[in-house]
Amino acid sequence: MPDSLGPALADLSYVTAGAVFLYGAYWAFAIRRALVGRIYRSQALWLGALFIAGLIASDGVLLPSSSNPFVTAIVRFLAYGPWPILIVFAFLDSTIPVLRRSDALLRSILQWKKLRIAIWFVLAFSTIFALYASIYLSACLSTANTPACISAAMSNSSWFGAVLGFWGGYYWVDASLVLILGAAALLIGARRSSDKVLRRSVKWLGIGLLCVPGLVLVSVVEGIIGVSYYDMIYSYGIVPWNAIAILLGYALYRSARSLAPLNRLPQSNMG
């Protein structure tokens, strides 16, 4: 009798992670609607986008496949591409001006105005590259079988392998660059900020960012101990990954709720 508990747990973890990210996105957009200031609205918007990115990153593997290679390329790009790094950086880029404004001395954080242009350039290059690699891989899979494409991808002598290898390395450079510089900028900004509410929001964001290496670690450990692809996506293997994703979603949700202090209306004194 096949084990049905694993897939059931996997489904439950996917649904819970998706629900947490959706609920967080709702609150981020609701707060955005209520705010007026340009930079504060932008911060709430990108936090909402970060939730959507988290939703696709956690449940993206469930996206349906298509016989059309171009659609498959887009689906593969959404599920595995580096675009969530773009969203993370867009959010950090919208948060730094808010932190700077909350500093009584309006000090520049890591020369952000110049630094952001350089990072955007690197990220744009990487994304175009990843999209191209994704389309190339889908084209290969439409003409050849999977083992042939995998062996082409692994072959150092093939141009395709070089593309994938370079992209793989570049992707991690991007992710590290964004996470390290972003965390440093957030830390400096939060220390200088006089706004306790904003500091609380950044604290939750920091907890959320700490979950990202946890997600990577789970994937690496499961790879090392030889968990099968099926288990990693559809059974017990995905449960620890989704548990950390849920923690990440919760931390981001708390961060969203702390974007602005929310009060409860007293029952009396209504206009």
Added chain:
Amino acid sequence: MVVGPPGIGKEAIGYWFTESGLERKDFCLDVTRLPAREVLQDVKAFGIDFSERGPFWFSSEGGEVKFDINDLSGLSINMKEILKKNGDRRIRVVIDVISSLLMLNPPETVYKFLTQLFTAVKQYDAVLLATLEEGMHPPNVLAAMEQLFDGVIELRLYEEGLRVIPLLRIRKMRGLPPQPGYYNFSFSGSGMEVSAYAR
């Protein structure tokens, strides 16, 4: 004084207050810790353009007078001088620096500075609108600041079920009885719109 969390619209009230003053040919003085170009960017989002007809700026960069947050006495002297020069006109003053001043100076110093400034403001029959960040100052400092002003308007975000609504409340207004009600507010291309809030 307008009190509220960052981003809720305190500055927007200041921008529209200045804009309506400029329309009436009042002398408008804007004391801001932001560089003038950042304020110009912010006001554009509300459909206001200060690039051709703007207020007299005291700002950290790009203003008629440089605003140095560490020089309270210089700020006081400069403001009194400008008020005196324009004493024959109707005057409006907008200040968004009080929270920053309170972060960098003892509250007593800021209190004294504001008391002296208000004497000059009243002498020239000017109207002064100040903004104060909620959540940055202890309650006793907030209460002391509120006590200085003739009127205090509070802007806050409220959670009602799954909705977030910004509401306005008049905490204090000289010459008016206490106003217990809450009001909806929003900003459009023509200014601020306020209506009574009903659940």
